[in-house]
Amino acid sequence: MGYKVGFKDADRIFGQLQDEYEIWAPKRFVGKGRYSDTDLIKYAQVASAEEIEYKEKSDFPAKEVLSPITQSLFYFTEDEFIESKAGSKKLLIFMRPCDIHAQHYQEKIYLQNGGFEDMYYKRMNERVKIVMMECQEGWDTCFCVSMGTNKAEDYSMAVLFGEDGLSFQVKDESFAPYFEGMEDDDFTPAFVEENELKVTVPEIPDKEILTKLKDHPMWRQYDKRCISCGACTVACSTCTCFTTTDIIYNENANVGERKRTSASCQVKDFTDMAGGMSFRNRAGDRMRYKVLHKFHDYKARFKDYHMCVGCGRCIDRCPEYISIVATVNKMADAIEEIKAGENGQERG
Template sequence: MGYKVDFKQMNHIFEQLSDEYDIYAPKRFKKQGRYSDTDIVRYDRVENIEDVVFDQKSDYPAKEVLSPITQPLFYFTEDEYRESKVNDKKILIFMRPCDVHAMERQNRVYLQNGGFEDFYYKRLQEKVKIVLMECCTGWDTCFCVSMGTNKTDEYSIGVRCLDNELLVEVKDDEFNSYFEDAANDDFKVEFIEKNQIEVKIPEIKDKEVLAKLKEHPMWQSFNSRCISCGACTIACSTCTCFTTTDIMYNENMNIGERKRTSASCQIDGFSDMAGGHSFRPTAGDRMRYKILHKFHDYKARFKDYHMCVGCGRCTSRCPEYISVTKTVEKMAAAIEEIEREGK
């Protein structure tokens, strides 16, 4: 079913939905951006439609709803522990198509990885319903079409934002009752067909080429550019690395909590082992690991598609202006060079 609602009507629907759902969407935070007097757009709970940012790609992805940067896991005393609690409400998230595909990647890592299910992720993910934000134009760092993540059928509601009104497509019958007083419309979500950027992901045909690619000098060119800040991976919609920390309370050192905190493979020391051994001691080594993971290793393991969804947030957030698409192009050129030399 399709509907047309103005913002006043939608806010009334938000009020009704809030009895059962916590609603999350990209939201603007004034003067909290990276530079002086700039804003930042990230996911947070919203109570009215005016808070939802439709005309700008969020600086950080929707994954923060289900895998927050910092998340308490459990609390402990000398002889027992208690798991952290979550809200009983279901979760309604406004997402763009790339973030819907990114959640599928997260689901695979957290819920379908060798038969293991992450309890803390699952208890949130199983409550999620998706409001798809129509995305027909994209932005200058997007390359979702190249990654095949520009379209999706995995949503309950689809919306297009106009001036002070929304066109709504309801796919999940559970939500039709909320729009029973709205005007009917034949709206169907449309999808972007062409980005400003196109990238062809190179195929690595065998282990010999892969081994030579890992040793290629192109990666070490990043030693003078990448500052290993981890901004790209925190902004990435598919990264899932984390670390855990036990916090002891000052009043009683036998009482505390364990927290899970997002980590980054781009930070120096991430791969360090006991005894001082490091697998990836340089920025170039870490860049190689990240790019190959997003554009080869994940697909090689799961046999279907690449991990990257082409949202372009890593490029947008990099303080050194390192472009992920240009890096992939350099990798493609290196593979061609290796294959030529092997003939």
């Protein structure tokens, strides 16, 4: 079923939907960008279609709705604790195809990893319905086609924004009553078929080559180039690492709340352990860890796809202009070098 909806009717539909759903979508925050006179586009609750920023890619991904940058897990007193409350409404989230794939990759980490389920993620995930936003051309840092995430089928509705209104495809029949009386439209979403930016992810054939790759001198250039700010991981559609902190309310250390906050494997103290032990002390080692996680380790564990969805947000956010695509291409060259027997030892 497809419908053509003017902005006025869309606002009425949004109003009705809000009885049952929180509606989340990319929204423009004027003047809040990281440089003066620039805007920030990130996910926020919206009450009308006109609030949705559909012409540009959001700076931050949809994952922030399901796994907020900071959230309270539970509140504790001396000998008992109370879990934080989840909201009661369902979540209707406007996402692009790559973000839909990213959500599924995150489900694997939060819900199917080693037999554990993250209940805080699960209770959000169970409430989600997706509206897929059609991407017409993509942007210059997107490489979703290379990563196979340019197309998605798993959504309740798809939408195309136009100057005079919105075209909806409604797949989930529970949404059909909201569109009663609207003009029929045989809209089916199109997908980006080619990006300017392309990457061929190299296969790492065996453990020996993997071990040599970890010691390859290519990683040393990032010791200087990467400033370990973590911006790439905060903006990443698929990164899931977090840290926990106990907030003590007053002089009584037995009363407080446990929060979790997004963490970054690119930040210097990420691997600090009790006793002063720390791993991956050089920025290049942390870069190697991130890149291999996205383009080898995740797939090796879950036996399906590489973890990167090619959204390009890390490229957009890096203050040092480090491109993950260029890094993967360098990795491909290094693997060929190792196979040819030209390298095996760390230099520099």
